[in-house]
Amino acid sequence: MSVAEIxxxxxxxxxxxxxxxxxRVELFFRWFDIEYCHEFTMMELLARGGFCPRHGNRIAEIxxxxxxxxxxxxxxxxxxxxxxxxxxxxxxxxxxxxTFNLLRKSYQKKLKRLLSFxxxxxxxxxxxxxxxxxxxxxxxxxxxxxNRDQYSNLPALCWTHMSDVLxxxxxxxxxxxxxxxxxxxxxxxxxxxxxxxxxxxRYAHEPKGGEQHAWLKALKFxxxxxxx
Ligand SMILES: [Zn+2]
Ligand SMILES: [Zn+2]
Numbered sequence: 001m002s003v004a005e006i007x008x009x010x011x012x013x014x015x016x017x018x019x020x021x022x023x024r025v026e027l028f029f030r031w032f033d034i035e036y037c038h039e040f041t042m043m044e045l046l047a048r049g050g051f052c053p054r055h056g057n058r059i060a061e062i063x064x065x066x067x068x069x070x071x072x073x074x075x076x077x078x079x080x081x082x083x084x085x086x087x088x089x090x091x092x093x094x095x096x097x098x099t100f101n102l103l104r105k106s107y108q109k110k111l112k113r114l115l116s117f118x119x120x121x122x123x124x125x126x127x128x129x130x131x132x133x134x135x136x137x138x139x140x141x142x143x144x145x146x147n148r149d150q151y152s153n154l155p156a157l158c159w160t161h162m163s164d165v166l167x168x169x170x171x172x173x174x175x176x177x178x179x180x181x182x183x184x185x186x187x188x189x190x191x192x193x194x195x196x197x198x199x200x201x202r203y204a205h206e207p208k209g210g211e212q213h214a215w216l217k218a219l220k221f222x223x224x225x226x227x228x
Contacts, residue, residue: 143173
């Protein structure tokens with residue numbers, strides 16, 4: 001993410017870190033479709049974890065090309081279930097299992113190891129890396145006073161990523177961010193007051209202005225959504 005890209009995101013009032021995450025995840029999906037989905041290392045990784053429901057829904061759009069990928073994962077999981085059966089049978093045959101609680105604990109630990117996964121969803125990993133990268137780039141960008149001036153006119157980081165940047169920044173930048181976004185929130189509070197004032201029948205005839213969109217600005221800030 002270059003300075004020019006950060007500046008463009010600010011002009012478009014989009015959180016630069018959210019954009020970086022969206023772009024990188026989209027790129028991951030494109031390459032997953034073109035190449036990764038049939039790569040052995042990716043299939044291995046998916047067999048040991050797999051996509052989270054959020055990204056699984058997105059991956060499903062690729063369609064029947066995924067048959068080979070999921071054939072591989074299915075085979076791996078079937079083999080794993082065979083190991084599970086062996087383990088359960090051995091436990092059932094163990095005549096001490098009702099006497100020693102430790103035996104049960106060790107058995108359950110082994111079962112858990114076979115049935116649960118430590119490998120993260122690869123798209124979530126991409127998101128995590130892009131977030132760290134984007135936050136670092138924004139923290140760098142805000143080190144320059146001229147950039148801070150520019151940002152204060154167009155504060156566009158979402159709450160989550162503003163917090164990330166604030167935490168890793170030097171006090172000067174952290175104070176700047178806290179002040180800048182406090183002012184932004186105070187402006188919206190005024191907008192909301194104006195919005196509700198105009199809901200009153202006595203003032204309802206007054207022309208509607210920017211206060212009508214305060215809810216959307218706040219929603220975008222708090223959730224980081226960049227669609228509108
Ligand atoms: Zn964001
Ligand atoms: Zn995921």
